Amino acid sequence: MRFNWGKKDRSEQHPPSQLLMSLARFFELSPNQVAAWFDASTNTLTLPFACQSQQETLSETLKQAEVGPLPTIQQQVMLSGAPQRRLRNIKNLVAVASGKGGVGKSASTVNLALALQAEGASVGILDADIYGPSIPTMLGNEGQSPQTQDDKTMQPMESLGLKANSIGYLVPPDDATVWRGPMASRALQQLLDETDWGELDYLLIDMPPGTGDIQLTLAQQIPVSGAVVVTTPQNLALADATKAIDMFRKVDVDVLGVLENMSYHQCKNCGYQEYLFDQGGGQQISQHFQVPLLGQIPLDTDIRTCADSGQSLLAKPSELTAAYQSAARQLARRLYLSSLSQPQAIDISVQSD
Numbered sequence: 001m002r003f004n005w006g007k008k009d010r011s012e013q014h015p016p017s018q019l020l021m022s023l024a025r026f027f028e029l030s031p032n033q034v035a036a037w038f039d040a041s042t043n044t045l046t047l048p049f050a051c052q053s054q055q056e057t058l059s060e061t062l063k064q065a066e067v068g069p070l071p072t073i074q075q076q077v078m079l080s081g082a083p084q085r086r087l088r089n090i091k092n093l094v095a096v097a098s099g100k101g102g103v104g105k106s107a108s109t110v111n112l113a114l115a116l117q118a119e120g121a122s123v124g125i126l127d128a129d130i131y132g133p134s135i136p137t138m139l140g141n142e143g144q145s146p147q148t149q150d151d152k153t154m155q156p157m158e159s160l161g162l163k164a165n166s167i168g169y170l171v172p173p174d175d176a177t178v179w180r181g182p183m184a185s186r187a188l189q190q191l192l193d194e195t196d197w198g199e200l201d202y203l204l205i206d207m208p209p210g211t212g213d214i215q216l217t218l219a220q221q222i223p224v225s226g227a228v229v230v231t232t233p234q235n236l237a238l239a240d241a242t243k244a245i246d247m248f249r250k251v252d253v254d255v256l257g258v259l260e261n262m263s264y265h266q267c268k269n270c271g272y273q274e275y276l277f278d279q280g281g282g283q284q285i286s287q288h289f290q291v292p293l294l295g296q297i298p299l300d301t302d303i304r305t306c307a308d309s310g311q312s313l314l315a316k317p318s319e320l321t322a323a324y325q326s327a328a329r330q331l332a333r334r335l336y337l338s339s340l341s342q343p344q345a346i347d348i349s350v351q352s353d
């Protein structure tokens with residue numbers, strides 16, 4: 001089974017309209033947007049973005065809709081970006097950014113990466129937060145260094161099922177903090193290009209906080225397919241998140257969504273929800289810029305303890321796990337939609353070899 005990224009011979013496929021309608025309704029897309037997922041000759045449905053946890057429900061929905069013989073459902077994440085872009089073995093590069101520091105951008109990057117993985121994708125993290133690399137701590141492999149097999153490329157570090165590279169694995173923390181803009185950008189470029197990432201469905205890039213020159217240069221240099229902006233709900237943070245969205249728009253990077261972090265704290269004893277950093281900011285910004293609100297993540301001890309001790313928050317089911325997985329699925333779907341509107345994505349079709 002392989003994807004064909006060119007124009008499709010429609011005579012090869014005539015998916016039953018009932019199937020297409022149900023599929024489109026399920027993913028809140030149009031029948032045209034899902035038509036190419038179905039291969040009538042093998043009765044196979046290939047989902048082009050990470051959403052594995054939905055397959056059972058989808059199957060049940062199709063059954064109830066009496067679409068005929070149930071198709072085999074599989075997942076193959078689609079490649080996005082310009083047709084000639086470098087790093088084509090990485091299907092999607094996504095920047096995770098914040099207008100200001102300390103909003104939980106790195107913790108969100110790791111948990112979104114783990115959530116995409118839980119949705120059946122192969123995922124890596126590039127820690128571009130050169131002045132405060134926290135990914136090694138969050139993946140529990142601080143103090144280790146990547147190996148090389150050919151003296152040219154680095155093998156990425158592997159932890160919790162994720163591939164990763166970070167300046168934090170390569171130089172002592174104090175060395176990187178004195179780097180100036182161009183040197184930092186060069187180091188990151190090297191980190192991206194000279195890591196042997198292998199095949200990845202998604203590479204999440206933990207950007208340095210802020211919206212200065214280095215962030216702007218990075219957003220332009222790295223062939224990102226889109227960006228996620230992490231914010232806390234209060235006004236002060238929103239002003240910075242606004243700057244981050246403006247920055248990405250200026251360099252034509254699609255903002256795939258806003259993730260509101262530390263939205264509230266829920267008392268473990270009585271269930272009372274307290275909105276420590278105000279309420280509704282994420283919603284406000286998502287409405288203002290017409291970008292999806294991917295989720296509202298509470299302030300929760302489990303998030304901090306997992307992030308600070310290199311354990312996976314997603315290892316066991318919980319409300320938090322569900323919130324991150326829902327955010328990850330929305331992100332993956334948005335990325336797919338965004339790549340459909342790019343020039344190379346004329347059509348996709350599925351053909352059996």
Ligand SMILES: Nc1ncnc2c1ncn2[C@@H]1O[C@H](COP(=O)(O)OP(=O)(O)OP(=O)(O)O)[C@@H](O)[C@H]1O
Pocket residue numbers: 098100101102103104105106107108129132134209261262297298299300301303304305307308
């Ligand atoms: N929702 C949350 N609940 C509890 N703790 C959190 C949450 N989000 C992040 N944290 C914790 O807050 C601290 C700061 O988070 P993190 O390092 O992800 O922020 P950041 O925005 O990446 O910071 P910087 O801009 O300095 O890189 C970490 O100890 C992290 O574990």
